[in-house]
Amino acid sequence: MTPTDQFPGFANQAAAPGEVIAPLPRVSIQAFCETPEIARLIERATTDRRMEKAHVKVQMGGGLAASEAYKTAPTPNVIVIEGDAHRERLLESLDRLSSVCDADTKVVVVGQVNDVLLYRELMRLGVSDYLVPPLSVVDFVRSLSEIFRAPGADPVGRTIAFVGAKGGVGSSTIAHNASWAMARSLKLDSVVVDLDLAFGTAGLNFNQDPPQGVAEVVFAPDRLDAAVVDRLLSKCAEQLSLLAAPATLDRVYDFHEDVFDPLLDILRANVPCAVLDVPHVWTAWSKRMLISADEVVLVATPDLANLRNAKNLIDLLKGARPNDSAPKLVLNQIGMPKRAEIKPSEFAKALGVEPAALIPFDPQLFATAANNGQMLAETSPAHKTNDVILDLAKRLTGKSDAKRAKKNPLEPLMARIPWKKAG
Structure with a gap:
């Protein structure tokens, strides 16, 4: 997220002249949207040439639906969460997501409040990016690309x-x-x-x-x-x-x-x-x-x-x-x-x-x-050997069922969030 008064081209529908946005690697991306507008934008983004290798799934429900979905399923490489204008609800949904999120999963938040302080807080919590409308397909693709191509970024796989x-x-x-x-x-x-x-x-x-x-x-x-x-x-x-x-x-x-x-x-x-x-x-x-x-x-x-x-x-x-x-x-x-x-x-x-x-x-x-x-x-x-092979695959990829015992990208400083009550 960047304040629009500092970056007036934030809503442009095309990449800036001379700008190179790298294609995404073969990663899985799952988005949980609150509004049809953001869902349609992400669906349109899947047709961008730079998203050709990525596997994208879009569904409704926001952060609550995401935390429920990953209680019993492995998390993808990237989770996109659309939040509403209420800061407390957004942080609460991220807190729930953190308890079921795999350690190597990246999280991108699409919000409604252009708030630098909120942006900085989300970055401290491990969120990879925070985007606010006006938002274009290119803005969305650029954000995902920079997660994997930024200098010093960890290897994808x-x-x-x-x-x-x-x-x-x-x-x-x-x-x-x-x-x-x-x-x-x-x-x-x-x-x-x-x-x-x-x-x-x-x-x-x-x-x-x-x-x-x-x-x-x-x-x-x-x-x-x-x-x-x-x-x-x-x-x-x-x-x-x-x-x-x-x-x-x-x-x-x-x-x-x-x-x-x-x-x-x-x-x-x-x-x-x-x-x-x-x-x-x-x-x-x-x-x-x-x-x-x-x-x-x-x-x-x-x-x-x-x-x-x-x-x-x-x-x-x-x-x-x-x-x-x-x-x-x-x-x-x-x-x-x-x-x-x-x-x-x-x-x-x-x-x-x-x-x-x-x-x-x-x-x-x-x-x-x-x-x-x-x-x-x-x-x-239905053969039992398939279960043995699947368990081996989970061990090798870190996609175990015991997610709550693992470090995840949203844990740091979560206990210091002001809205969180003692006890």
Whole structure:
């Protein structure tokens, strides 16, 4: 919010000459409006070329409807709240929203009072922007763009690397299904990057056969930018895209350790979640991918070779990532008939970690999904394994149900608001 007497062009319907408003990344935006006028304005904003990648949902009800909606649902990247002219009601609605808001969610408030003091108070509380009429589509788009493009702004998203402790443990399958849950159930825009260039299966699992993919990223690095990456993506679902592996043997794939760094920088700046399907190889670049990822998921089956390899990987990653969370352990194919296996509790105890997911052996479910080019939730929507995968996706993205225990962007100084009564 800026006083109109200082910025008389606030209501202009077009960007100022020479002004560059950056396109929004692949983020989800949900607006809760009080008036039809603001709802229509936001609907019109969705047709702006700079909003092309964003997923926008507009509904009525204001802050009260938002706080009720997110009691049982994950919050998006951005929440837009329209408030009324009453300062106390606006602050009360933000207080309720703060108790159910995820820590990384941005909040934009559309108000009716052009009050600098209120603006400053909202900024102290963690609100990203405060807008007041007269308001145009360009004003709204500019505000959202600046949230993600401002100097010093945090990256939009995180990278989550999946790797198997041993070949054939199902790491790729778990990675693909977790990304599906992130996109379809958690409404989080996600990209799967298949890094097994020679033998990758993401294209098969998602029933995609794109002509281009991750190979173009590494063999033409001089042309790499966000627009190029966007053209290489293959759409798997409304909020899920794939950067596929060529899965051919016409060349070898020996890379320098930092070959994927530019790609990761672009993904972090433009996509809320990038799932890296890292093959079971040990090279300079695969090691770097695991160490540099924001989260690492280690998939293993409960036998001795997996235990040894998992321990080696966990020890290395803990040493190389002292300020990051420990790798998440997923035990897959538990209870395979006629196979001697280590009990999951003993496996986890030997590694000093608690499993993030325990997935039972179910060859019919997994084989049917693979042969049909489907995810588990498409093949058998009611199967219990889907709940395990969804819970894993929530853990990895921070979209847990226990929102009240988490820090959120509206907590700071909330206790010092004058209207809040003691007791």
